[in-house]
Amino acid sequence: MAIITISRGSYSKGKEVAEMVASKLGYDCISREVLIKASDHFNIPEVKLIRAIHDAPSILERFDRKRQAFVAFIRSELACRVSTDNVVYHGLAGHLLLKGIPHVLKVRIIAQLEDRIITAESQRAGISKEKARTLLLNDDQERRKWTQSLYGVDPWDSSLYDLVIHIHKLQVNDAVELICDAATRDQFKTTDKYKRKMDDFAIACQVKAALVDQFSEVGVTSHFGNALIFAKSGDRVGQKLKKRVKELNNEIKGINNLEIHFGLPLPPDAV
């Protein structure tokens, strides 16, 4: 009864670890399907979603609301998916997309660059050592820039995770055992309180995803199904937002009450 996110660099054996953890605990292992579902649900080509969540935004793109919208779509899909519990997610930025959920076990798998180059060479036919090195360094750089521009943190900051495992002396099996052991600890158990929190988070993410296209600056919170939308005051936008929000009650399950709070400061837990 837990939610595990595994963050990893390319060819760090994180995928292997995730699959084995899921298999050992009998959990679902998800990654790309979140993007596929988001792509279907919001009718956005998958490649655009991948770019939004993988590539660091250029200076111009930082002001582009589309990217924010795509991230909101992915987060909404991920939140809905993991709210069913017993899930290992090893896609991109899981630990950041699910920020604020207390019982998520956040794991980071790292490996030495040389080991990763070897793995890359063995898994991708015809790739030279140098090319693999460049590819991995570029990839790491992109990830770093992405998280810094969207969340203002460095993915290599170990305080973002509950567990950072270096696959070198510790092998994949050791990592799996450590993670499985941690996942069964009390603090990661899905209690009623945490389940409610996860459901609320999923509601807030869905509401945000439904609005982000037209109203990129709104923030959403939910508490026991009472969703609050925080928006800046403004008569014209306000009227449009109210109209759109009225439709949401029927679109999103689990909402008990939906209110717009105009001109109030955004609470820290708003998505």
Added chain:
Amino acid sequence: MEPLTTEMILVMIMIGIAVFLFIVEWIRVDVVAILMMVSLPLLHLVTPTEAFIGFASNAVISIIAVIIIGAGLDKTGLINGLVQPVLRIAGKSPSRVIIAISVTVAGISSFMQNIGAAALFLPAIQRISKQLKIPLSKLLMPIGFSAILGGTITLVGCSPLILLNDLLAPFHLKPFGLFDVTPIGLALVASGIACFMLLGRFILPKGTTDDDHTDIQLEGQDNLPALGEQYELHTPVDFTDYREPVTVSDLRQRYLVNVVAIIEPPDFKVTSPGSDIEVRSDIDLVVCGKKKDVTRMAEDEGLLLKEDVDVFKDDVSESTSGTVEAVVAPRSSLVGKTLNQANLQDQFRVTPLAIYRRDETYRAEISNMVLEVGDSIFLHGTWRRLKILQEERSLLFTTPVDVEFMRPEKAMLAGFWLAVALSMIMFFKIQLSVSLMTGALGMIVTRVLSIDEAYSSVDWRTIFLLAGLIPLGIATEKTGTAAWIAHAILNTIGTVQPIVLLTVIGILSTVFTLVISNVGATVLLVPLVVNMAIAAHTDPRVAALVVGLATSNSFMLPTHQVNALYMGPGRYRSVDFMKAGLVVSIVFLVVMIGMISLIYGV
């Protein structure tokens, strides 16, 4: 023209600071006035005696007496008694309703504070709106504007006019009589009402009646659908077993359901319990909420939802408790505070249910909302506690809660003392302050209201605002600043017809009253325009009168207290005031100048 002296420059700087602070509102207007009162003698621009002479002025004493007389009339229900006959005369036609109430409100407003007259009629107007299905937005603005215009009918109708004679005294000009302004005031009220009668459909927001516009209804305890109804529930014996404690605030956050009464074991009944009170096992509680929310709560928490209120039937009955709509008053101490900080629940034992702000009902997380002037708070509590909160005066109640505290038997006495005060002014030509204070004293001696009630009814913010700005007027005059500015303006605009000059003064006063308070505008402008009029060979009294009247021309922004009060319940936006206010303001200026030229032959 006299050369500019250091003292004049200092006075101008002080005026600049005062106007700046009035506009930005970093500190409250009355504090700005006190700042002036203290800094002017420190800068040797006025003597210490002059700095505080405002407190002994006729204007301030008159205002105090007018407020006490108004409180006395209010206490006996004399004015409330007018509501029913007025409504009978008004019938069911919207136009007649507007005319009848507007005329009455204007009449009352001519001898008591405008805001008081406006607040008195608010509940009745809301009732009429619902009964006759006339949108509240169609009624409130014409009536609110009439309350402001009514202030121009007599010399005690509004603060600027009360102040006028005091500001004229240094120039040795003949003071105005109580009813000198009446013809102009009546014409202004009539033109204001006519504006809405003829152009109402173009200048008033469309709006709908409360029934379909908002889901909040304002009176009748059984008729508050958006806030829900009262339900009694019982907790099971194992309610608290193996779980985290559930508090009153948890139920509110989770289900938007407000606990209005609960049993504290063994059998102590608590009404409007504090948010941290724990819900125990095997007890009864009464909640106020929507049926679907209450049902959901009962299911999720395993509570037994009873068919009727039973255990608490005497404690939450309509005769002992209820829900009221209270509007955050202009200059209320609650402005800028959250409900959490205001702590109404602990201080007064009343439960805030919802906040209504600019067309939006807020039920969730209201405790962290920063309150603004014109916010309507829906409060539940016993009538006695609501009354105590009402007396604290930071909230204006739009639903009457004071039935048991009224003294209707004293109504005749209150009316008598008002008549005494008015006849002293009219027939015996005794000074305004002396006559009005006699009326106020009469009411206290004959126990229409107690001396403590009289003291607490006085709005000290108004008193300090008036008294604090008077020395600024003295300094402007004494140092020759007013004369200097007047000459500078006249030199710039050249020789103009008196009527043009008066129109310019009227427009200037209108602009000033919109951005700084009407009292501030009067104090600053009267010395200035008197000097301008003398230099331009126009009657200085008339110029001062234009300022006194035009500072009531405050319709274009919701800055006037009455507009701020009606903005929330009328669900008006600033743009509504701009639209209707612009038309009424122009008509006001035209009628005022027309009437003045007719009466004073300018």
